[in-house]
Amino acid sequence: MAKVLYLLYDGLTDPLPQSQVLPYLIGLTKYGYEFTIISFDKPDLYQKNKNLINDICKANNIQWISLPYTKKPPILSTIYDLYKLFFFIKSYFKKNPFDMIHCRSYLVAIVGNAISKKFNVKMLFDIRGFWADEKVDSKSWDIKKPIFKKVYDFFKKKEKILFKESDAIVCLTSASKNDILKNHGEYVNESKIQVIPCCVDTSLFVKQNDEIQKTKKELGINTTDFVLCYLGSVGTWYELGHMFQFFNLLSKKIDNAKFLFVSNSPKDIIEEEAIKQGTNINNIVVLNSPRKDVPKYLSICDLSVFFYKNVYSAKGCSPTKQGELMSMGIPLVCNSGIGDTSEIIKNYDAGFLVNEYSEQEMNRIIDAFMLKTFDKTRIRNGAIEYYNLNVGIERYKNIYDKLIM
Numbered sequence: 001m002a003k004v005l006y007l008l009y010d011g012l013t014d015p016l017p018q019s020q021v022l023p024y025l026i027g028l029t030k031y032g033y034e035f036t037i038i039s040f041d042k043p044d045l046y047q048k049n050k051n052l053i054n055d056i057c058k059a060n061n062i063q064w065i066s067l068p069y070t071k072k073p074p075i076l077s078t079i080y081d082l083y084k085l086f087f088f089i090k091s092y093f094k095k096n097p098f099d100m101i102h103c104r105s106y107l108v109a110i111v112g113n114a115i116s117k118k119f120n121v122k123m124l125f126d127i128r129g130f131w132a133d134e135k136v137d138s139k140s141w142d143i144k145k146p147i148f149k150k151v152y153d154f155f156k157k158k159e160k161i162l163f164k165e166s167d168a169i170v171c172l173t174s175a176s177k178n179d180i181l182k183n184h185g186e187y188v189n190e191s192k193i194q195v196i197p198c199c200v201d202t203s204l205f206v207k208q209n210d211e212i213q214k215t216k217k218e219l220g221i222n223t224t225d226f227v228l229c230y231l232g233s234v235g236t237w238y239e240l241g242h243m244f245q246f247f248n249l250l251s252k253k254i255d256n257a258k259f260l261f262v263s264n265s266p267k268d269i270i271e272e273e274a275i276k277q278g279t280n281i282n283n284i285v286v287l288n289s290p291r292k293d294v295p296k297y298l299s300i301c302d303l304s305v306f307f308y309k310n311v312y313s314a315k316g317c318s319p320t321k322q323g324e325l326m327s328m329g330i331p332l333v334c335n336s337g338i339g340d341t342s343e344i345i346k347n348y349d350a351g352f353l354v355n356e357y358s359e360q361e362m363n364r365i366i367d368a369f370m371l372k373t374f375d376k377t378r379i380r381n382g383a384i385e386y387y388n389l390n391v392g393i394e395r396y397k398n399i400y401d402k403l404i405m
Contacts, residue, residue, distance in 0.1 A: 001034045002404045003098040005089070005115075007108035009081070011041035012064060013049035015264060019291065020198055020320065021104065022053075026060045027393035033400060035062045036098065038089070040069040040081055065092075075151060078107065086111045093119055099404050100124065100167075106131040106155065109162050117165075122403040125166035129316035130176065132156055137311035138236045160184065168399050169193045172318035173339035179315055194399055197318040197340070199392035202384050204292070205327035207376075208299045215300050219285050221258050229260045229301035229330070231294070231321040234270060237314075239307035239335075242357045244277035246305055246333065249362050251283065253370065261286040262297050298328045303369065305333045307354065314338045323387030326350055329376030333365055348382025349375065 006025065010017055017039070025035050037057070041050075046066060057064045067084065070077040085108065093115070100122040103112035109125050116123035132155035135141040141148040163169065163180060164187045171177050177193050216223060228247055234240045244259075251257045259279070261270055267286040274281050289297055304325045308314060317339040325332055326344075332351030336342045345351050351374075352365045 001032050002100070002400070003034045003036070003096075004028075004100050004102055004400070005098040006035050006037045006102045006104070007085070007112055008037070008039050008104040009107045010039065010104075011045055011069060012037060012039040012053050012066065013041050013045040015291070016320070018053075019201070022056060022062075023201060023389055024199075024393055024396055025062060026056075027390070028396060028400065029060050029062065031397050031400075036065065036096065037062060038065045038067060038085065040085075041066045042069050042071075075147075082107060082111050086114060089115050090118070100400065102126060104128065106159065106162070109166070110158055113162055113165055116167075122167040123165075124168045124170065124399060124403065125162050126170040127176070127316070128172060130159075130179075130313045132159065133313040134316075137309065137313045140236075163188050166192075167403050170196050170396075170399070172197055172316055174343075175339055176316035194395055196392050196395050197387060198320040198323060199389040200320070200323035200327050200383060200387045201389050202327045202380075202387070205295050205298070205324045205383075207328050208296050211296050212300050215296055219260070219287070219297075219300075221260075221285065221300065222256065224256060226254045226257045227260050227301045227303075228257060229262065229298065229304045229325075230306060231262050231298065231304065231325060232306070232319075233263055234261070234265045234273075237309050237317075239309060239357070240270070240273045241277055242307045243305050244274055244279045245357065245359075246307075246354075246362050246365075247283075248277065248279055249359065250366050251280075253366055257283065259284045260297070260301060262289055262294055264288050294324070295328065298325070298330065301328075301330050303333065304330045304351075307335045307357070308338045308341075310335060310337045317341075323383050326379050326383035326387065329374075329380040331369070331374045331376075331379065333369075344382070344386060348379060348386075350379045350382055 008021065053064060070081050098121060101112045101116055102124045103109035104126045105128045112123050132152055136143055136152060141152055143149045143152050163184045169192055171193060174195050177195050180188055180193060181190060213223060228250060230243060247259045270286050271281050274284055306321060322341060332345060333354060334341055336353040336355055342353055345353060352368060354361055354365060
């Protein structure tokens with residue numbers, strides 16, 4: 001049985017790895033791969049979710065090693081965590097050798113690259129997005145300040161080394177693959193890169209028609225109300241103000257419209273922005289739902305919206321919400337230029353693309369929506385074809401087979 005060491009700097013007890021790490025690895029165990037996961041978990045989430053994750057791992061013969069995440073001071077705490085990871089793996093490997101190393105994102109890939117060379121094992125660099133550029137685009141790093149410019153330059157140099165020395169690369173979008181080939185083509189050929197978007201368990205995200213009326217009543221939404229929804233956190237990357245701008249214009253044409261947020265973000269942040277944008281908060285419903293119940297709440301939705309910051313690093317973005325919403329047959333409204341989002345929406349006639357945040361443009365979209373009848377089966381089939389978890393698992397399997405065999 002081939003043994004794989006899987007590294008991530010996120011916590012396995014964070015919400016995202018529960019949909020974007022474990023389902024893939026569970027699927028790969030069925031092909032004879034044996035996993036050891038090392039993650040960095042935040043204390044509060046670890047205490048909250050450790051039993052759930054332990055149960056999932058034990059049921060699927062996955063070994064999970066949780067290391068404590070160090071938050072402060074900035075930069076130095078991360079360096080400390082990476083040194084801690086390197087020396088832990090170095091000691092661990094002597095008693096528990098593995099056949100390959102799978103690194104999820106940049107930070108652990110730096111350690112993975114060193115371990116790969118030291119022990120002569122293959123390494124998969126699963127980049128997710130352009131991490132250093134994301135830090136700049138999110139304004140976490142102000143490269144006008146010398147310290148952050150040095151940190152940024154350091155990671156861009158490391159990025160070049162990782163692309164060159166990794167045995168295989170996975171990215172989320174064709175747009176990011178093309179960018180890698182354009183900027184690093186002298187030492188990265190096309191066969192080295194595989195595109196695997198953020199996949200979805202399409203067997204979970206199925207519209208529950210028999211629950212619609214009951215769910216609307218639970219949320220205080222009238223049976224005949226129109227429901228616009230937003231799924232996911234409303235943090236750094238999303239244009240919450242413009243989404244309320246869209247809802248306000250929608251409400252002028254559909255007077256019984258409600259805006260449902262299925263989000264783990266604080267309710268007060270959402271409501272504060274609503275008030276700032278002049279939105280009637282009585283028309284907003286905010287709920288935090290366990291993942292297993294999300295399809296129930298999405299089932300009441302008629303249309304969805306998400307606007308993402310259109311920055312350089314966005315070309316590497318594959319919004320998990322897009323596959324989940326399409327799997328439910330819900331039409332989308334989003335902005336163009338984000339990863340492969342535009343092409344997917346066009347290919348499966350799954351919604352509308354906003355080219356600018358003007359009142360005229362948004363009214364154009366709303367008018368078009370009111371005149372159009374979407375084929376929800378086609379939208380769902382688009383998710384099954386493009387975002388299907390089993391397809392993602394097969395693509396990872398092919399990479400693993402190639403590296404280990």
